[in-house]
Amino acid sequence: MSFIQKLGLGVFVIALLIFTMALGLDQFKLSDKSLEFGGISEYHKQEILAQAEKRGSLNKVYGANFSFIKEFKILLKDAQNSLAKKAKEQGVPEGVSDWDYKLGSWKFKEYTPAALKASAQGPVSGNPVLFLFLTFGLGIIGGLLYILPIFQAIPGIKNNHIYHNPMTRGLKLGPRALFLGATIIGVLVYGITYMGEKYIWSAITGGIALLIIGLVFFFENQRRRNPAKSAGPSQMTAWLGVLTGIYLIAFYILLYWKPELITAWITIVNPVSKALSGNDASQWFLYGLLYTVIVLVMGIRMIAKYRHNRYQMIRTGSVMFFQTAFAFLLPEIMVRLNQPYFDFKNIWPLNYTFFFDWNINNLVNSGGMGVFMMVWGIVLVVIGVPLFTYFFGKRWYCSWVCGCGGLAETLGDPYRQLSDKSLSAWRFERWIIHGVLAFAIIMTVLVLYTYFTGTRTIIKSSLLTINSDSIRTWYGFLIGSAFAGVVGTGFYPLMGNRVWCRFGCPLAAYLGLVQRFKSRFRITTNGGQCISCGNCSTYCEMGIDVRWYAQRGQDIVRSSCVGCGVCSAVCPRGVLRLENSSMDVNTRTSEVRTLHITDDKIELVG
Amino acid sequence: MHVAIIGNGISGITAARFIRKLSSKHRITVISAETDYFFSRTALMYIYMGHMRHEDTKPYEDWFWKKNKIDLLKAYVKAVDTNNKQLILDQGRPLTYDKLIIASGSTPNKFGWPGQDLKRVGGLYSYQDLENMENHSEGLQRAVIVGGGLIGIEMAEMYHSRHIPVTFLVREKSYWNAVLPAEESDMVSRHIKEHGIDLRLSTELKEIIDDGNGNACAVVTNEGERIECGYVGLTAGVHPNIKFLEGSGIESQRGIIVNEYLETNIPDVYAIGDCAQASQPRPGRRPIEAVWYTGRMMGETVAYNVCGKQIAYDPGIWFNSAKFIDIEYQIYGDISGRMPAHYQSIYWEHKDGQKAIRIAYDKNEGHVVGFNLMGVRYRHEVCEKWLRDKTPVEEVLQNLGLANFDPEFYKEYEEEVIKTYNQQAGKQLQLKKRRSLTAALKFLNPIR
């Protein structure tokens, strides 16, 4: 590592430390200023202040967001009770709507972060631009200092020491499973509290989850296999990877479920949001900006690493472009032009909220542009996906356009080797991903049913109640947030960079079905040149055992292949090529296109 | 019927797999003293460089063998008793067989250099060799590699990846120039130096110096220069690993002599892979071909013969591939550093000095005889068909795009190859076919 690279790493670590520390630098003063934010009703404001006065917390300064939130929650509860009592005794004042007067619990989630932002005082809220520089700015500079010297090296495959590096070497099967198990249990337990009183639903979901897991294990056991190929080296640990994973997991938990704890970060990016759309930043803006910056910086790294490979460079350029222009800038510009927020490349069922009532209403009621967006979204699902996938394979989306794919191919590239290549992992994969697809379809059908009929409760009996609202909340929680975010990205350093794309994404399942059964795309094997070295399988982020096919001269069509082209890039013998043609797919992918002697009458045993 | 196979390399394992495909009844035992499971020897370097772990180099998961009823036995065969059809093992009772396949591979050459058996001296062939390298890598100040072949350059790249300075002694005046034509050989020599490896051409090893404790501490070259080092890699080729067969009655010279059915002089005993020596090699082929591909093809062929279906070993058109640090190499057909006078080359080299295409043809007959690719990938099946059909070189050139196997978006250089030919021969040929899978498939399989 050159001096410049070391410097870059140092700068980056400092930026990361400041970023993390920023959450705790500000103080929070509970005063009338705390409640000066848009969207709060005057009655609520007065009542909360009155309660603060009563409890003696008015004008008190809190050192940390936790303590502020704790107090504020009490105030909200007290105000709620008091207003409810007043409404009962004196009635709601003339001309004021019920919800502007009584304080509904659903307002808590909105008021708490807003109050935190309004009460903050200290270095971060005082100098957001400075902190923007110290975190994002230094992070980018450090990253680039680290990355740019790679351009000086002699071009070629540079995978040296990936398995000697505590960041990228991965864990053994045991600890990895433990980690995953703990995360899943944590998410489920949290889900039950998150969903509030609806225990019955939590119980049902838990039951279904157990059933699925049980089924998978059952089928596993039926064809019992010895331990999967572990992803684990023997002596050294992957402590840096584990730490990174934990950091990412924590980030996602805060982002999705505890945004009030990260208001400092939202404050930091506020100036950017103001400049782009004129609106205040939300946690989603923070996420979008961070995501885009990471895709861009790590995209440059990917290009540096593969600058001998035009397929990789163009493809990486493409995901960088789609993330920046389509996922990040265009929606903000739309908002600035008073059009609905819309990501033109996000396709149902990955974009699972597309058919939700609020989205449909929002689009349909926004005039010509909104209706166009609605039609565009449907055309993509019905025509775009099958057509493009027929011609180019699912890669046109998964590794050229998609944002999740974009992050996986840039930030995730150092971890692609950690995907499990065993046959049992493949079996799990098929169960889980198609399960998610089915879940997404059922959820959407129910939501649409509710949209058109107005009936929310689909089934109601003493035993079982099925309500489209709770199904969609659970989908959002379990799949949209926990799977796609917490596990999908948090597990990069533990299970490879495509955990979500491989096991979870319902759109990938749909694209994959088209690719498997009706597509011109395949990976061609170059005659008998394979030496079974295993580079292709190792670096396949989708956990495809590419070598299995390559060494017998068989062309490869697998529903999960995202066409990243890395197997072809790392192959030291020039064996693999991603190609499109409508000819001969079936014969060339048939098992045992024997390399040497062909005898159709050979009966296969295994 | 019990088939015993000595050696769990690509040859032995391919034989076992194909016997199992042909018959579910045969009992199959694969014996090896090296590792529990078959792994890819060709990937040894990637383990050292941290691209892969040992388990990633195993082409089949560990459950595979039991499922396919292939018994694996970790033991060393000390001797073969062909009269009683028994293998004498280093442990336990002798193993009786009905048919025996010997696939015992190679072992590194040592040419009687003083000090060649010291500690901190080793070849790179087996998993143990790799462990030996690993054990002596900590704190290593310099490694000297002796012998400029494919394994030598791999070893150089391995040390280089760990920032261990390497001195690479090559006897020839340019790297691997017996196999690579002059320009390509020169390209690789340049590339080695570009990486900062201390390449010494026309230099031979004279002696390895003992530090007094039985460890190598320096080498002396034929020019009398002493080079201090902590490890000496011996990579001057390999020879068949058949010492354990002495006295077994199985006929051998350098390797085990086999006929076209891969049978030895003793009934029911076959030999395949690196250790086999063809008594009558096909035209243009050498008696011993110690490469992965021939091992695999022999493994497949021997399975038929063992299962009672006589099939002669036919390796087809010669092909091979390698990678010289960052430069990929592929060869199809008859190209070498010493081509006959009636072969004419069309040689194009990219100005970056890292890519080259050479097409050789027979001056008298006009047909292609070989393709040599540096940093460019060509389709095996297309080149093979052209070579097998003795296609006229001008036809090949005009359709050259059919052979291109580089990834999408890569620049295609076929037009420049044609330009080279046009200049050379005073012709006006045009490229008719560019890179396309559909076109290649139509060419390969015209009747449909």
Ligand SMILES: Cc1cc2nc3c(=O)[nH]c(=O)nc-3n(C[C@H](O)[C@H](O)[C@H](O)COP(=O)(O)OP(=O)(O)OC[C@H]3O[C@@H](n4cnc5c(N)ncnc54)[C@H](O)[C@@H]3O)c2cc1C
């Ligand atoms: C570092 C390296 C890189 C290479 N790269 C390439 C390449 O890129 N392309 C290519 O074509 N070729 C390459 N080769 C050559 C190729 O690996 C060999 O040709 C091939 O492995 C030979 O296979 P085999 O099955 O005949 O023998 P081996 O793979 O040598 O298998 C023989 C096995 O038998 C065992 N054995 C031997 N004797 C006994 C005994 N008496 N008792 C028990 N067990 C015994 C040995 O321990 C060994 O495990 C490379 C070789 C090396 C070492």
Ligand code: SF4
């Ligand atoms: S098979 Fe190859 S192209 Fe497909 S996902 Fe795996 S590495 Fe990428």
Ligand code: SF4
């Ligand atoms: S296809 Fe290439 S990378 Fe994969 S095992 Fe074969 S030679 Fe190695």
